[in-house]
Amino acid sequence: MDIDKLEFINWMQRVMQRFDMITELLREKQLQKPTIEGDELLD
Template identity: 55%
Template sequence: MNIDKMEFLNWMDRIMRRFDLLDENLNNIGKQKSNIDGEELLDNQDLLLMLKISPRSLQRYRSQGKLPYYTISGKVYYKLSDVHQFVKDSLAVRRFG
């Protein structure tokens, strides 16, 4: 199968425009944060990286009621304000405990 140079360039241009659209859509999806009551939600992975703790420690904080959480469609989320309060409470216990 032979195609001329102009036809090939037109095809490549169409393909590149598709890639640009896909890239834009992926960027928009990535920018969307989960929210509840207008507040940002974090998932387990976010907290593990943020707090530099193990999955077991995170589970223990949930089980002990130290860190409030929400389950949405089988996935666990945490309100950012609850995480901030958890950190403040943890620091207060270490300082005065």
């Protein structure tokens, strides 16, 4: 199975976009402080 260079580049760009989305979700998760019923956990 051969793929041309343009197809490969497009595929890799989609993969990198997914990595960027995952990175952003992880950053947002790190900024969230753990809470229980709205009270911040201090442990």
